[in-house]
Amino acid sequence: MIKRYLSSLALALGLAAVVAPAFAEEGESLPSAGTNVADQASLQRGAKLFFNYCVGCHSLKYVRYSRMASDLGLSEEEVMTNLNFTGAKFGEPVISHMPEASAKAWFGKAPPDLSLEARAKGVDFIFNYLNAFYLDPTRPVGWNNTVFPNASMPNPLWELQGLQVAVHGAAKPGEEAAVEKLTIAQPGRMTPEQFRGATRDLTAFLEYAAEPAALERRSVGIWVILFLAGLTFLLYLLKHEYWKDVHDSH
Amino acid sequence: MANAFSRIGDWFNERAPGLMPAYRKHMTEYYAPKNFNLWYYFGSLALLVLVNQIVTGIFLTMNYKTSAAEAFNSVEYIMRDVEWGWLIRYMHSTGASLFFVVVFLHMFRGIMYGSFKKPRELVWILGMLIFLVLMAEAFMGYVLPWGNMSFWGAKVIISLFGTIPFIGSTLVEWIMGDFLPADATLNRFFALHVIALPLVLLLLVVLHLFALHEVGSNNPDGVDVKHGPKGNRWNPEKPIDAIPFHPYYTVKDLFGVGFFITIAAFIIFFAPTFGGWFLEHDNFTPANNLVTPSHIKPSWYFTPFYAILRMIPSFFGTAIWGVIGMFGAILLLALLPWIDKGEVRSVRFRGLGFRIALGVLVFSFLALGMVGAGVTSELIPAWFPGADVTTWENAFGRLMVLGYFGFFVFVWIYTRFGFEKTKPVPERVTMHD
Known part of the structure; x- marks a missing residue:
């Protein structure tokens, strides 16, 4: 009897483990972002990048500076002097100062709020998008992107990555040549490897911003599962004890 | 203590005599x-x-x-x-x-x-x-x-x-x-x-x-x-x-x-x-x-019914047939006591036909769920590059719709006209543990 229950528990968890990733992500698969939201140093580096390169245009309207400080292990002073450049109060959310009307005029579309971007698009999308900008003189702002073609956003991290250009394949008649690969035409301040690390940190920060509870839920979850597993075992023993009557009365 | 409990019990029994019998x-x-x-x-x-x-x-x-x-x-x-x-x-x-x-x-x-x-x-x-x-x-x-x-x-x-x-x-x-x-x-x-x-x-x-x-x-x-x-x-x-x-x-x-x-x-x-x-x-x-x-697409638990809706084509200029099919799929389940006329209840003692039909029902239901969730529209190009996804998905989906409704038709014929060969049902239940 106990063997059957143990094997069914193993079967159920094994099935969940097999099924969950098999159906994990819909849509075409991009290379994995490889982020780790439990890595606080990575989140801090990502936050630094976000507040230096992104907040000029993008808000995180659901993220408060104060909450971010405590989740990322930063003091109020560190956040207010190093990350908060908009003059917002510590308890206020992260709102970009760019006027929406000007944004529309400059980019054709107001830059979206990024609070939930990692949950709406997925971390793999963000990571690969940040690495896929290339110079394209045919676009209004001079940039294009292979992950999100014809994006209206220029590459904000160009001085880190350098200027990337596209190598086009042979064009079929009547069609535009497809982008075969991207190469760095003019190096930036970072090596390609460093830049991938930096965009991974930035992606991890956005993953955190999309679900701050993720940090708490995993650390609490382990204890909840352990408690429930123990409780279930006790309940099994209880059932076994009561059911001796039934088995005796065959 | 026991006395206090029984006095509380008596108090309730006098005022709500139906409680204990209901319990x-x-x-x-x-x-x-x-x-x-x-x-x-x-x-x-x-x-x-x-x-x-x-x-x-x-x-x-x-x-x-x-x-x-x-x-x-x-x-x-x-x-x-x-x-x-x-x-x-x-x-x-x-x-x-x-x-x-x-x-x-x-x-x-x-x-x-x-x-x-x-x-x-x-x-x-x-x-x-x-x-x-x-x-x-x-x-x-x-x-x-x-x-x-x-x-x-x-x-x-x-x-x-x-x-x-x-x-x-x-x-x-x-x-x-x-x-x-x-x-x-x-x-x-x-x-x-x-x-x-x-x-x-x-x-x-x-x-x-x-x-x-x-x-x-x-x-x-x-x-x-x-x-x-x-x-x-x-x-x-x-x-x-x-x-x-x-x-x-x-x-x-x-x-x-x-x-x-x-x-x-x-x-x-x-x-x-x-x-x-x-x-x-x-x-x-x-x-x-x-x-x-x-x-x-709807939430996963609606996808089998959503697939039935999508797979049934329009006729006579109206798309209502898919809607009828979708609600009919649920109505037929509700009517099962009158569709399945077999005397034997448990699959353990029912005929081979019923066992196979039940398997077909489960398979079609799960497959329709995959169609409704858009899984097949991703698997078909992955498994058969160059295949026309819509044609293949419709063919597969419609076969599964037939499988789902076929269960009810088959079970009715199978039990109504006495095709089912059941095994003898024992007098006492069996315990396996």
């Missing part, structure tokens, strides 16, 4: 067959999830804002600023999906062991009504976060009513209270989701249990314990193969509850979106009537 009838002297197996956990688990949905739902309504302008923000407020709000919301969202997991398994058990057959037709009908109300409840709850998939899902599902001839388009406006899903729609769905449908659901659940306790539970052997030999160690008048529900099945179900909530907790704490199946990516974007999600 005995439904708990300590409700005799259930002793050979329930794994499949018999799902009834009590459904009740557990219902309680979870009501309790977590109450806490969610304390912070949710019922307006198109504020709903999405208020859900994020619950996720971030409300103490343990994320846990309450994940318990509710995971509970919704697990409700359907449990109910589908519970229904399958009923078909497999013939629990819907005489004298339990009323139990089955009430169960099917519960399933219908549950689907309406889940659909309206899905609209409340007012994400983009909430909006477009609502638009697609409500527009099904637009296929009804003559009154269709007026009916759609009447349901939405606007020309698009909007603030008025959200408010009425909230009212229906948090009070109207839960009341109906609770009433139906009580009736389902009362109806069951009148006729008694079936069992994996489909043996009629009530009409078998009498006399067990608790009562000489009661069936020999039955045991009191309390404490034997209450402790057994308690173990099932422990097992189940361990798995549920694993999802809630480590995979709350379940890879985009329990909480969808597109629903983390606010509702926007100008931006259509790339794939509009």
Whole structure:
């Protein structure tokens, strides 16, 4: 009897483990972002990048500076002097100062709020998008992107990555040549490897911003599962004890 | 102490003499067959999830804002600023999906062991009504976060009513209270989701249990314990193969509850979106009537029925046939006691034809779920590069629609005209553990 229950528990968890990733992500698969939201140093580096390169245009309207400080292990002073450049109060959310009307005029579309971007698009999308900008003189702002073609956003991290250009394949008649690969035409301040690390940190920060509870839920979850597993075992023993009557009365 | 308890008991018995008899009838002297197996956990688990949905739902309504302008923000407020709000919301969202997991398994058990057959037709009908109300409840709850998939899902599902001839388009406006899903729609769905449908659901659940306790539970052997030999160690008048529900099945179900909530907790704490199946990516974007999600599809538990809708083509200039097919798929399930005329209940003693048909039903149902969720439209190009996806998907999907409806046609012919060769049903139940 106990063997059957143990094997069914193993079967159920094994099935969940097999099924969950098999159906994990819909849509075409991009290379994995490889982020780790439990890595606080990575989140801090990502936050630094976000507040230096992104907040000029993008808000995180659901993220408060104060909450971010405590989740990322930063003091109020560190956040207010190093990350908060908009003059917002510590308890206020992260709102970009760019006027929406000007944004529309400059980019054709107001830059979206990024609070939930990692949950709406997925971390793999963000990571690969940040690495896929290339110079394209045919676009209004001079940039294009292979992950999100014809994006209206220029590459904000160009001085880190350098200027990337596209190598086009042979064009079929009547069609535009497809982008075969991207190469760095003019190096930036970072090596390609460093830049991938930096965009991974930035992606991890956005993953955190999309679900701050993720940090708490995993650390609490382990204890909840352990408690429930123990409780279930006790309940099994209880059932076994009561059911001796039934088995005796065959 | 014991004296104090019995005095309190006496006080109640004098003033409410019906309480103890009711408790005995439904708990300590409700005799259930002793050979329930794994499949018999799902009834009590459904009740557990219902309680979870009501309790977590109450806490969610304390912070949710019922307006198109504020709903999405208020859900994020619950996720971030409300103490343990994320846990309450994940318990509710995971509970919704697990409700359907449990109910589908519970229904399958009923078909497999013939629990819907005489004298339990009323139990089955009430169960099917519960399933219908549950689907309406889940659909309206899905609209409340007012994400983009909430909006477009609502638009697609409500527009099904637009296929009804003559009154269709007026009916759609009447349901939405606007020309698009909007603030008025959200408010009425909230009212229906948090009070109207839960009341109906609770009433139906009580009736389902009362109806069951009148006729008694079936069992994996489909043996009629009530009409078998009498006399067990608790009562000489009661069936020999039955045991009191309390404490034997209450402790057994308690173990099932422990097992189940361990798995549920694993999802809630480590995979709350379940890879985009329990909480969808597109629903983390606010509702926007100008931006259509790339794939509009309902929640996973509606996908088999949604696939039937999609796979049945339009005839005579109307798309109503798909809608009829979708609701017909549920209606046929409700009519199963009159479609399946076989005398033998349990699959253990039924003919080979029934076993194969049951397998086909399960396979078609799961395959239709894959079609409705858009899995096949991704697998076909991956497995057969260059294939015409629409043609192949339609061919496969329509075959599965035939499989689903074919079950009911086959079972009727098979049992009505005496083709079924059953095995002899034993007089006593068997226990395997």
